[in-house]
Amino acid sequence: MFELLQDLFEMRVNQFVTDKRSHRVFFPKAEKKQAALAKRSAEIVKVKATGKIMEEVSEEEFQTVKYLAHYQYLIKQKGIFYLEEEMEERLAKFYKGALVMDEERIPKEDVYSxxxxxxxxxxxxxxxxxxxxxxxxxxxxxxxxxxxxxxxxxxxxxxxxxxxxxxxxxxxxxxxxxxxxxxxxxxxxxxxxxxxxxxxxxxxxxxxxxxxxxxxxxxxxxxxxxxxxxxxxxxxxxxxxxxxxxxxxxxxxxxxxxxxxxxxxxxxxxxxxxxxxxxxxxxxxxxxxxx
The missing domain is CATH 3.90.1720 (endopeptidase fold (from Nostoc punctiforme))
Incomplete structure (x- = not known):
């Protein structure tokens, strides 16, 4: 399972730094981030993504994995570089070793009225x-x-x-x-x-x-x-x-x-x-x- 997640992260890393003029971006998070950066004349020049499995459940040929994704973006803006980081809790499902779902787990609302x-x-x-x-x-x-x-x-x-x-x-x-x-x-x-x-x-x-x-x-x-x-x-x-x-x-x-x-x-x-x-x-x- 660890190897499958590693493959997933490698694919994501490439999409964060994809040149959209010649490649299609399939990962919505990468596309949104690229668009937001472009609006302020900034770009990601390097990104590192790592994962940590929090919970894993296997049921016949299905595997469900809850994991934390840690993204580190080296951002360039007007000749200045800075490092942005974020954590994301995600849920992935695999069938016979193939990814069939991978989505962010949205935190719950505050519990008070x-x-x-x-x-x-x-x-x-x-x-x-x-x-x-x-x-x-x-x-x-x-x-x-x-x-x-x-x-x-x-x-x-x-x-x-x-x-x-x-x-x-x-x-x-x-x-x-x-x-x-x-x-x-x-x-x-x-x-x-x-x-x-x-x-x-x-x-x-x-x-x-x-x-x-x-x-x-x-x-x-x-x-x-x-x-x-x-x-x-x-x-x-x-x-x-x-x-x-x-x-x-x-x-x-x-x-x-x-x-x-x-x-x-x-x-x-x-x-x-x-x-x-x-x-x-x-x-x-x-x-x-x-x-």
Whole structure:
């Protein structure tokens, strides 16, 4: 089975760097990524893909494999090179040794209701918590843990917002509101506020908080600094379902981001190459306020 996956990865690697003028690209992920890069005058000059089998089930002549794919892209843009990385959980099925299906496993939605996420930010206090936001420490944390999980914190199945909260807290943002889950922004042992771990709640919290961790919404991504936050509403329905942290800038001065759930490092902020992307996508750009 390992040899079959290796063959699959070799085929994918070639398609990421295929010259589309003379070859047809069959792998949708490669085609989307090439198109997104071309829009900003960038290209993949080298790619490495490796896999790790998580689970394997055999039933007569069928084999089902759940595995992690790790992609590393060397990207060139206006003479500048940088490395982008991402992890992807996939499910492949083979029949008599031939691949019959290979698809990405989309992470589940946050488990809390829309009403709960709204309540997460409505109760503000006059409490003033002074702090200096250390952007470098926040980014260093995002780089250290982009593809693993700090045992000092609780791990969530849908971990994107928990990861961003950890980065902000490492940068010096103070927790407040315990033990009310619908108030403030905090994590205590096995309990947490909705704003700490639910994507839509953090978006609402950053847009409304008057104490402790605060942010200013800006109109465009190029206004963001390292350590700032981008929120994503993939369907454009008003419920935001993903968050990232800015960890770099590309040759055009646009953000590159790190994230969990869709574990990514130095990914272009717009997520146009994501399987979750839709033409209705909406973004919120938050710059953290130093107190």
């Amino acid at each position: 829309h009403q709960e996420t709204i309540e997460a930010v409505t109760d503000e206090t006059d409490e003033r918590l002074s702090y200096q936001y250390d952007r470098l420490k926040a980014v260093q944390y995002a780089e250290r843990w982009w593809n693993s999980y700090n045992p000092a914190y609780k791990k969530f199945e849908v971990d994107c917002t928990n990861f961003i909260s950890q980065c902000l807290h490492t940068g010096g943002a103070p927790m407040r509101g315990y033990p009310n889950r619908g108030t403030g922004w905090w994590l205590q042992s096995s309990n947490w506020s909705y704003s700490w771990a639910v994507a839509n709640s953090l978006r609402l919290y950053l847009g409304n908080s008057k104490a402790g961790l605060r942010a200013r919404e800006v109109s465009s991504p190029d206004q963001l600094l390292l350590g700032d936050v981008i929120c994503y509403d993939f369907e454009g329905d008003g419920r935001y379902n993903h968050n990232t942290i800015v960890t770099g800038k590309d040759a055009n001065g646009m953000p590159l981001v790190n994230a969990h759930t869709y574990n990514s490092r130095k990914r272009y902020w717009a997520y146009e190459d994501s399987s979750a992307y839709t033409p209705n996508i909406k973004y919120k750009f938050f710059s953290i306020i130093d107190l």
